[in-house]
Amino acid sequence: xxxxxxxxxxxxxxxxxxxxxxxxxxxxxxxxxxxxxxxxxxxxxxxxxxxxxxxxxxxxxxxxxxxxxxxxxxxxxxxxxxxxxxxxxxxxxxxxxxxxxxxxxxxxxxxxxxxxxxxxxxxxxxxxxxxxxxxxxxxxxxxxxxxxxxxxxxxxxxxxxxxxxxxxxxxxxxxxxxxxxxxxxxxxxxxxxxxxxxxxxxx
Ligand code: ZN
Numbered sequence: 001x002x003x004x005x006x007x008x009x010x011x012x013x014x015x016x017x018x019x020x021x022x023x024x025x026x027x028x029x030x031x032x033x034x035x036x037x038x039x040x041x042x043x044x045x046x047x048x049x050x051x052x053x054x055x056x057x058x059x060x061x062x063x064x065x066x067x068x069x070x071x072x073x074x075x076x077x078x079x080x081x082x083x084x085x086x087x088x089x090x091x092x093x094x095x096x097x098x099x100x101x102x103x104x105x106x107x108x109x110x111x112x113x114x115x116x117x118x119x120x121x122x123x124x125x126x127x128x129x130x131x132x133x134x135x136x137x138x139x140x141x142x143x144x145x146x147x148x149x150x151x152x153x154x155x156x157x158x159x160x161x162x163x164x165x166x167x168x169x170x171x172x173x174x175x176x177x178x179x180x181x182x183x184x185x186x187x188x189x190x191x192x193x194x195x196x197x198x199x200x201x202x203x
Contacts (some may be wrong), residue, residue: 002169011026012147017179041200042113050089086112
């Protein structure tokens with residue numbers, strides 16, 4: 001099973017980190033050991049002093065494919081949820097400055113909490129899906145699919161140009177603005193269309 005992530009997929013978030021708006025999806029991967037399921041707590045790693053939450057929509061691939069055209073891509077995912085792409089922002093900044101890969105700042109153990117997967121056909125509206133996250137009861141991030149620079153179909157098509165997608169693969173589709181530092185004791189709760197699908201406590 002593979003975990004793909006898209007960076008800079010919401011223009012407001014790209015701006016808040018002073019990144020350029022990309023002309024193709026920015027891709028990176030996380031290993032399976034990054035997954036946190038069943039609302040397990042997130043343990044702050046000792047190699048960073050600035051771990052940020054990035055709330056994202058996550059889709060799950062339901063059939064194998066490569067070189068998928070955008071117009072057929074909707075047939076390749078059938079579940080959706082919210083997830084968090086935890087990022088060691090201080091490490092990422094150092095890697096970026098050196099022109100080195102991001103993995104140590106993005107793909108570490110526990111860096112990918114995953115909510116309960118919902119069948120897409122259970123969603124009342126599919127055109128513009130809304131999601132948000134509370135930190136200690138306060139709204140910190142919200143977004144909707146209409147704000148994405150690259151939609152699900154374009155992302156799937158692009159990924160499958162380079163990588164064969166397989167049933168069960170997950171795609172974290174990028175974060176809207178409002179990312180921020182987490183501290184021990186913080187409680188994060190993430191919602192899809194008003195339904196709470198994920199919570200995790202920082203330990
Ligand atoms: Zn992200």
